[in-house]
Amino acid sequence: MFKSKNKSKIYLSPPHLSGNEMQYIQEAINTNWIAPLGPNVDAFENEIARYVGATEAVAVSSGTAAIHLALSLLDVKKGDTVFCSTLTFVASANPILYQGAEPVFIDSEPETWNMSPEALETAFREADYLGKLPKAVIVVNLYGQSAKMDEILSICNHYDVPIIEDAAESLGSSYKEKPSGSFGKFGVFSFNGNKIITTSGGGMLVSDDAVAIKKARFLATQSRDQAPHYQHSEIGYNYRMSNILAGIGRGQLKVLEERVMAKRIIFSKYYQALSHIRGIHFMPELENTRSNRWLTTLIIDEEAAGVSSSDLLQYLAEENIEARPVWKPLHLQPLFDGAKYYHHQDRDVAEQLFTNGLCLPSGSNISVEEMTRVVECLKRALKPKVYTIHPIGINEVQNNDREKYI
Numbered sequence: 001m002f003k004s005k006n007k008s009k010i011y012l013s014p015p016h017l018s019g020n021e022m023q024y025i026q027e028a029i030n031t032n033w034i035a036p037l038g039p040n041v042d043a044f045e046n047e048i049a050r051y052v053g054a055t056e057a058v059a060v061s062s063g064t065a066a067i068h069l070a071l072s073l074l075d076v077k078k079g080d081t082v083f084c085s086t087l088t089f090v091a092s093a094n095p096i097l098y099q100g101a102e103p104v105f106i107d108s109e110p111e112t113w114n115m116s117p118e119a120l121e122t123a124f125r126e127a128d129y130l131g132k133l134p135k136a137v138i139v140v141n142l143y144g145q146s147a148k149m150d151e152i153l154s155i156c157n158h159y160d161v162p163i164i165e166d167a168a169e170s171l172g173s174s175y176k177e178k179p180s181g182s183f184g185k186f187g188v189f190s191f192n193g194n195k196i197i198t199t200s201g202g203g204m205l206v207s208d209d210a211v212a213i214k215k216a217r218f219l220a221t222q223s224r225d226q227a228p229h230y231q232h233s234e235i236g237y238n239y240r241m242s243n244i245l246a247g248i249g250r251g252q253l254k255v256l257e258e259r260v261m262a263k264r265i266i267f268s269k270y271y272q273a274l275s276h277i278r279g280i281h282f283m284p285e286l287e288n289t290r291s292n293r294w295l296t297t298l299i300i301d302e303e304a305a306g307v308s309s310s311d312l313l314q315y316l317a318e319e320n321i322e323a324r325p326v327w328k329p330l331h332l333q334p335l336f337d338g339a340k341y342y343h344h345q346d347r348d349v350a351e352q353l354f355t356n357g358l359c360l361p362s363g364s365n366i367s368v369e370e371m372t373r374v375v376e377c378l379k380r381a382l383k384p385k386v387y388t389i390h391p392i393g394i395n396e397v398q399n400n401d402r403e404k405y406i
Contacts, residue, residue, distance in 0.1 A: 007319065007320045007373070008320070009320045009321075009322065010320065010321045010322060010361045010366070010370045010373065010374060011322050011361060011363060012194065012295070012322045012323065012324055012359065012360075012361050012362065012363070013194040013195075013294070013295060013361075013362055013363050014193075014194070014363045014365070015193045015194070015198050015200075016259065016363060016364045016365040017251075017252075018251055018252055018254060018255040019251075020250075020251035020252075020254050020255070021247065021248045021250075021251030021252065022251070023251070024040055024246075024247030024248070024250045024251055025244060025247045025248065025251075027039075027040075027247065028040055028243050028244050028247050033243045034242075034243060034244055035242070035243065036240050036241070036242045036243065037240060037242075037243060038243030038246070039243070040243045040244075040246035040247040040249075040250055041059050041240070041241055041242075041243050041246040043246070043250060044059055044241075044246040044247075044249045044250050044253070045057040045058060045059050045204070047250065047253055048189070048204050048206065048249075048253070049206055051179065051253070051256070052171075052179040052180075052181050052182045052187065052206055053178070053179055053182050054181075054182055054187065054206035054207060054208060055207065055208040055209070055210050055213075056206065056207060056208075056209075056210045056213035056214075057204050057205065057206040057207075057213065058204070058205050058213050058216045058217050058220060059202065059203075059204055059240070059241035059246055059249075060202065060203050060204065060205060060220055060239045060240060060241055061201065061202060061203065061238075061239050061240065061241060062091075062190065062192070062201060062202060062203045062239075063091060063166070063168040063188050063189060063190030063191075063192070063203035064091040064094060064095060064203070065203055065220070065237065065239040066186075066188040066189070066190075066203040066204060066205035067091070067092065067095045067138065067164060067166065067188050068095035068098055068099075068237070068239075069205055069216045069219055069220060069237070069239065070136075070164045070185075070186040070188065070205060070216075071095050071096065071098075071099050071101070071135075071136065071164070072099065072219055073186070073212050073215060073216060073219075074135055074136050074162060074164075074185070075135070076096070076099045076101050076135045076136060077099055077100060077101065078099070078100030078101065079100075079101070079102075080099070080101040080102070080134070080135040081101060081102045081103075081104050081127070081132065081134045081135065082096045082101050082102070082103055082104070082134050082135055082136050082137070082138060083103075083104050083105075083106055083120065083123055083124075083134045083136075083137040083138070083161075084096065084103050084104070084105055084106065084137070084138040084140075084330070085105070085106055085108070085114060085115045085138065085139060085140040085142075085147075085166070086105035086106060086107060086108070086329040086330045086331045086341060086350050087107075087108045087113060087114070087140070087142060087326070087327055087329050087330075087349075087350040087353060087354070088140040088142065088166070088327055088330065089168075089327055090330065090333065090335065091168070091190075092138055092140050092166050092168075092330075093105075093138070093330050093336070096138075097335075101135070102339070102340075103330070103336060103339050104123060104127075104134065104339065104340040104341075104342070105329070105330050105331040105336070105339055105340065105341045105342070106119045106120050106123060106341075106342055107119040107341070107342060107343040107344040107348060107349050107350050108142075108344065108349040108350040108353060109148070109344050109349055110284075110344075110349055111148070111284055111286055112142075112145050112146065112147055112148060112284065112286050113142050113143070113145065113283060113284075113297075113326075113349075113353055114139070114140060114141060114142050114145065114146070114147035114148070115139050115140070115147050115148075115152060116342075116343075116344035116345075116349065117148055117151035117152055117155060118344055118345055119342040119343060119344045119345075120137070120152060120155055120342070121155055122342050123340075123342040124155060124158075124159050124161075128159065133159055133161055134161055135161070136161065136162050136163070136164055136185075137152070137156050137161055137162070137163050137164070138163075138164045138166055139152055139163055139164070139165055139166065139184065140166040140168075140169075141165070141166065141167050141169060141170035141173065141180050141181075142169065142327070143169055143283060143291070143293075143294050143295045143297050143359070144169055144170045144172075144173050144196075144263070144291040144292035144293050144294035144295070145170070145173070145283060145284075145285065145286065145289065145291040146170060146173055146174070146175035146180050146286065146289050146291070148286070149165075149175050149183045150176075153183060162184065162185035162186075163183065163184030163185055163186075164184055164185065164186045164187075164188065165180070165181055165182075165183050165184035165186070165187045165188065166188050167180045167181030167187050167188060167189055168188060168189060168190035168192075168195070168203070169190070169195065169196075169292075169294045169295075170291075170292060170294070171189050171195070171196055171197065171256065171292065172196055172256050172257070172259070172260040172292040173260075173289070173290055173291050173292045174289060174290045175286075175288070175289050176288045176289070177288075180292075181206060182206070185207065185209065185212075186205060186206070186207045186212075187205070187206040187207065188203065188204070188205060188206075189203060189204040189206070190202075190203050191203060191204070191245075191249055191252075195294070196256070196259050196260065196263065196292055196294050196364070197249065197252035197253060197255075197256055197259060198248070198249075198252060199241065199245040199246065199248045199249040199252070200245055200248060201245070202241045202245050202246075202249065203241075217240075218236070219234075219236050219237055219239075220236070220237055220238075220239035220240050221236065221238075221239075221240055222236035222237065222238060223235060223236025223237075224236065258364075259292075259364045260290075260292045260293075262364040262365075263292055263293040263294060263296075263362060263364055264291075264292070264293045266293065266296060266362050266364070266366060266371070267282075267293040267296045267362075269371060269375075270282070270296045270298075270360060270371075270375070273375045273379075274298070274375065274378060274379075277305065277379075277382055278301075278304045278305060279300055279301035279302070279303070279304030279305025279306070279382075280298055280299075280300060280301075280305060280382070281298060281299050281300075281301065282296070282297070282298045283296075283297040283298065283299075293362070294362070295359045295360070295362045296359070296360045296362045297326060297357060297358065297359045297360070298357070298358055298360070299326075299352075299353060299356040299357050299358070300312065300356050300357075300358060301356065302356070305382055306382070306383065307381060307382060308356075309325065309355070309356050309357060309358045310325075311381065312358055312378065312381055312382075313325065313358065315377060315378075315380075315381040316374070316377055316378075316381075319373070319377045321361060321373070321374055321377060322361060323358055323359060323360055323361065324358075324359040325354065325357060325358065325359070326353050326354050326357025326358070326359065327354065328354050329350040329351055329354055331350075332351070332354075360374060361374055
């Protein structure tokens with residue numbers, strides 16, 4: 001294999017502007033609202049809250065900041081524990097460390113790739129026996145697919161422990177016709193450059209607890225007390241989103257449903273082109289859910305496919321195509337060495353997904369030609385084989401010879 005020098009790069013999930021953003025940016029410039037806060041921020045918060053069916057929302061600098069604020073509002077502190085999905089980006093768990101608390105990681109399960117209710121139940125039973133229940137549970141909706149929220153809510157409600165729903169990747173998704181991010185005490189969204197809609201960088205914290213969101217705004221603006229001078233009685237953070245970036249978000253939000261449809265069509269095209277190949281298994285979509293299919297992801301059974309996920313990554317890279325492994329589980333990260341981890345039933349699902357998983361280019365503006373290029377590269381790398389019975393026995397036939405025999 002050789003690296004393609006003449007082919008343009010195909011990115012994993014680049015930003016995709018709608019054309020609506022400039023009117024809000026220009027309005028901010030014309031009215032001199034370019035500093036943090038302003039009309040776009042207020043409107044963006046209201047629009048997101050309305051979209052997900054939450055009472056209140058606060059726009060912040062990142063999804064990480066939103067998780068940090070949620071943990072602060074729940075009074076998570078040193079000596080506490082927080083249960084967290086292990087198959088996720090490190091931003092889901094870093095704020096636990098900011099608070100001096102201890103993360104406990106929960107395995108995935110096969111039907112959603114998200115938090116295993118069975119592993120969660122095991123972790124709760126042990127914590128209850130030891131007399132140290134977690135202060136919160138951070139549930140991640142991976143790659144746009146909702147976790148099994150009914151089961152997870154039932155467990156957390158039984159132990160009276162609040163949920164922070166990390167919906168950073170799942171804006172526009174739903175679980176039993178209810179929007180993703182609206183199930184927990186707090187919901188968290190990300191508007192990073194690679195997400196389904198973007199503000200360049202930013203996030204949102206949503207909740208039906210209006211008092212909590214009011215406190216979140218206070219904390220996110222350096223905890224400035226009501227006074228004619230600058231007075232501060234508690235630790236605060238510089239976490240608020242700017243009026244300019246909120247304007248970008250407002251323009252993006254207008255086309256969210258179009259972006260979801262585009263992502264779902266991209267998934268369908270990949271599925272139609274590749275799912276028949278032995279050893280290829282796409283991320284499932286749980287019954288009664290709608291995934292925004294933020295990224296098209298699959299796992300490769302190396303024995304059946306004849307190549308590994310790392311082989312495919314290398315091949316795609318040499319063809320100037322950006323792909324990524326599935327998230328490395330947090331319990332395997334050096335940062336969290338020694339953290340408690342509860343696996344699903346009798347196996348480690350998250351580790352298997354990491355070892356065999358692959359994320360394909362899924363930008364909502366990917367062209368037909370680019371998708372064709374990705375698919376053809378994968379087919380060449382996979383070289384799927386079929387079997388046909390001959391009088392002398394079973395022979396393997398390469399894909400390009402298939403028509404001779406079937």
